[in-house]
Amino acid sequence: MTPDLECQSLTKRFGETLAVDEVSFDVARGSFFSILGPSGCGKTTIMRMIAGFLEPTSGDILIRGKSVLDTPPNKRPVNMVFQHLALFPMMNIADNIGYGLRRAGMGKADIARKVEEALDRIGLPGIGHRKVDELSGGQKQRVAIARCMVLEPDVLLLDEPLGALDLKLRERMKVELKSLQAAFDTTFVYITHDQSEALVMSDRIAVMNEGRFEQVGTGQDLYYRPSTAFVAGFVGDTNRWFGRIERVEGDMLEMRTESGMTLRGERHGRALSTGDRAEIFVRPEAIRIAHSAEELEHFDNRISGRVTSLLFNGADSRILVDAAGSDEVAVNLPQSGEFAGLARGAPVHIGWSGAQGNCFASPEA
Template sequence: MTIPDLECTDLTKRFGDTSAVENVSFEVPPGSFFSILGPSGCGKTTIMRMIAGFLAPTSGDIRIKGRSVLDAPPNKRPVNMVFQHLALFPMMNIADNIGYGLRRQGVSKPEITRKVGEVLERIGLPDIGERKVDELSGGQKQRVAIARCMVLEPDVLLLDEPLGALDLKLREHMKIELKALQSAFDTTFVYITHDQSEALVMSDNIAVMNAGRFEQIGSARDLYYRPETPFVASFVGDSNRWRGRVVSVSGDNLRLRSESGLDLCGNSHGRPVSDGDEAEIFVRPEAIRLGRGEADIAHFDNRLSGRVTSLLFNGAASRILLRPDSGGEEIEVALPQSGEFAHLSRGDTVHVGWSSDQGNCFATETG
């Protein structure tokens, strides 16, 4: 049996009467990229600070490679941390920045020089040791911050929203860079972010967090296509959402009458949903297909016609907003990049359809 690099069991942190983290448990296998994804204030950073040793949990356990670290101070834990603002020392050159931790450990100068040179090679910046921090690009600074941690050979590297201060294009580039660096070092990364794109692109597994608890842990594909809670369905990716009441159930398939009067077919995917329940259905924009006439969508369980009210151009992620002829809220539909629907205009009438299996349905919690 493989021992996880990191294991948190029933981790709880309270500040007075406020519960920041409540009974969170998870494992991170060796050499994997694990992300904690959630909105600001959900408890992500609190978990990270407890793992690093900056905060003591109210209850629960934290184990690294099978050994509890609750009694170990931060400088004695086999972890290191990359902060959002990187905290590089501007008065030092790059080599001295990277070697700082080794000097604190009393490592000899020749050994520091060797290790710093090796880690600079591994991050693809072998010739920048003599440069100053302000001479580097944003992406280079990110790699140096990681190198400064990795030269200490931690069992787990913690990353606290390290891309948050970068511009959009550099963030997109650094997502790929970070995943490549994690693979190159073969070190366990634990990454926290509120940006779903960062988590989906880089992670082997993701924990979606809300109000101090984990809603779901799974792969990016699991979270996107088979969300287990309404929060995950709405927070991860874009979805159309209808609320209403279930009017019939047959196995996992069901029919819901929305608050605006639409009859919609969905699937509970094994979740408990009963006839008469208040419920909601989530459908991804790309799951909805366009047609010019009723015959084009006749094979779908859900069929609507409507008029295009807006075009939201965003390259491959372009969308249209459609107002159903039968009334109700606008529907967001993925805009094809080619073919007859690639050049729709505002005011065009189209038909849309999707299968019941594409509609994730959840009974609404009451009380």
């Protein structure tokens, strides 16, 4: 099946600044695709080129197999939801949702029917008569999406639409957005700097850095099998050590850290040799904690230390361990509560498998 969206060698320059550098990707019909990256990486520039608000310096944009480079923004089969929702406060909800349909010349009866259908789909039936300022933040978000969806775009673009919401509402809207995407069966292209948003909602994610895609894959791919050091450090919480390679055994490497520890991890990315600068990333949940070193004998990496902090946050609770008197290591606590009685300064032992360490050539090499 032809993808709903294809970007081919998309490039954008602003004078001497290369904002987007030869980016290519496609988005399957009916899927949720996110572009994740820090501020200034170029993700909004890509979105604005797809919408037609910016002209690419080079490359092509195809929607359902047809180039739209010569198509003005108001004629493209896309619509866009912005962070600031731009609902019309002087109009009621029905008039906000039906605004685009009226501009397209649709009859009143058909508009009313489509608006009611949209309200049903977003879970807000019967509120068409209400004013915008009577709605909660989450309800406004759903109305903004409905206003776009009644126009039946092939692709809906969402530019950090949850950024202005408070934390609890943002968490709830992650689930609601995914449900809305399934309800409308429309292709969503979503940009965000929030890794949690991308991981929760997306079928596929592109991690962007300095104008280029570092990796494109599922959330599981990015989290467990990062292909670059940037992805390993940007997606999810992680422990990170710098050092030099002391031994190479196939894809398993042994690294001497700057603080003097010897750690083992698996190579990712380009080949590494003895003496090369490298870095190892280890997820806090991959590390096990024990009262005695003997309990961790089966792990490649074993360190003794003392508890420096206890960070209780329910299921995400963790401790920080001063490892070997030099590095602070984050360790997720088991939900069993076995170590709930630990106190600052308590001696502990931590360990993890070499296969859980992602080792990359250091950018300083």
